[in-house]
Each structure stands twice: as C-alpha cells, then as structure tokens.
Amino acid sequence: MSDSLPRYERPKEVPPTPVPLDPSTLIPVAALEDALAASALSEGGKALARGLIRLGRPAVFGGGGAGIEYGSLLKTAARPDYIAAHVREAAEHLHARQVDLLMVPGMSGYPVGAMYSVVAGVPAVLLKKQRYEQRPGGEEPEGGYPPGAFVIPSYTGDADVLISADLTSVQDIVNTVLRGQLDAQAGHERLAFSLRVAGADDIIDKATMSQAVSDSALIVGKAAIRSFVERYRADSGDARPVSDSVEVVAWVTPLIKGYNRPHEQLQRWFGITPFAGINVTSVHLDPPAIGIEGLGVVAFS
Secondary structure: OOOOOOEOOOOOEOOOOOOOOOOOOEEOHHHHHHHHHHOOOOHHHHHHHHHHHHHOEEEEEOOOEEEEEOHHHHOOOOOHHHHHHHHHHHHHHHHHOOOOEEEEEHHHHHHHHHHHHHHHOOOEEEEEEEEOOOOHHHOOOOOOOOOOOEEEEOOOOOOEEEEEEOHHHHHHHHHHHHHHHHHHOOOOOOEEEEEEEEEEOOEEOOOHHHHHHHHHHHHHHHHHHHHHHHHHHHHHOOOOOEEEEEEEEEEEEEEEEHHHOHHHHHHHHHOOOOEEEEEEEEEEOOOOEEEEOOOEEEEOO
C-alpha cells in the first residue's frame, strides 16, 4: 500500500454466545407502543425505534460480523413518519455546534445525510467509495490519490474500499464559507479562516469509520482553505498574514452501537460526543431482538 494512503482496520464483531432472553424482560411487538410511551426516548428516537422494529432484523455480515439489517428504514425508502423527528433533532444539534460542512461516507449513509443537510441548511459532501485493489509494488496511480483518501475494509463484504471526498464540491462549499469570513474581516491586519466540520452516517459501530472520516476531513479542509487563500492572493494582491483552523465538531447518526463503546472512542480522539437517535445496547440473533437504551430489549416484528 502507498505510504500516502492510510488504512484503517475495522475488526469483525463475533456473535456472542447465545444467552436465553428472559421472557419477562423481552418486550413483544404487541407491547411496543405502550413501551415507547413509557420510555425515556425523544420523539425522534421513538419513531426510529418503531421503524427499526417493524422493518429491521439481526444479520451476520461478511465484513462486519453480527449486526442489524436496517436498509428498509434508512437506505431504500424515505419514511417521514419514522425519521423526520430524528432529523429535526439532529439538525438542532448541528446548528448548536455551528457546523459549516457535513461529510458523509458512502452511498449507504448519504440518504440520511442528505436529509440532515436539507433540514439543517448545512451543505453535505459525499465521500465516494470504490473497490480498492493494491497496485504492484504499492505504487500510486498517475496523479496520486486525492488529499484525505483512505482505505478501510467493507462492512458488508470482504473487500477493501478506497474512500475519498468529492474535492470539487468541497472546494465550492469552502469558498462560499470563507468568502463570508473574508468580507467580515475587511480592514483587519490579519485574516483568520475557520472551518467547522461534522460527520454523518447511517450507523456508527466501533467508530472506526468515524475516526477515518474525521481524519480525512482535517486534511481535505486544510487543502481547500489553502487553495482558497492562494487564489484570493493571486486575484487581489492582498498580502495580509493568514491563519486557519479546521475542526471536526460533531457526529450525527440515527443508530449507534453503544455496546461497542464508540462514544468513548470519539470523545478520546476528537472530544466529540456523537448525537444518535437510538443507542443500541445489544443485538440478539435467537430470538431476533434488539436492546435500546431508554426502552429495553424488544423483539423484532
């Protein structure tokens, strides 16, 4: 592998040794609405839980191990009755953190990422995925890899994927953000530019992808600011000293696997507590059930 192309390892989840669920603690589908009404979930979390129980199921994935199949809720359909309240709550979170740019890894996460973007009014950029095949001798393609590109194992399969940002889109968004900052600093002796980035995904499991995207965002953001400054200096002749900062300030997701402790990982790496609609505390294959913080262990429909 090229030295300039970082690789992130995402260990598979090993299905836990089956432990019979206590029937007295398992919430059957028929009792879901009463349990939701009495739960500590937000309105967005309640609606997500309702949709997940009706449309989801536990599954074992080739590249990820035991997990949740939730495609009918978050990938192949748009259901305002299940997700709209959560998207509004996530948008409030993004506003509170004054996010300039949302970065979303892969097409599986982009449907909900686009919803966050539209409701929050924060532009979103897709990080494109493509199958990665290492070149002989680890040599790079002509022109090299894009800034911020990285490799990570696929969750749903066994292949590696190369992930990189749409740099044209990033540059246009950053140009718009920085022009506003430039106008606000007319007459200043120095220029200071900043970019506040958030990540979004359809699920956060071990936070490996979140770490990779956050690291990539810092590189991509710095490159876009540098390009803006170079073009501005060339066009204007403005030679004022410039400082810049790029921060990853938030992560938003409908689902987070709390039992993998991703909150702790993101807090340690970036000082971020991710915002999630549902915190999954356990996944059970037999009988099919899921544990949800603030609700309990619920049987799938």
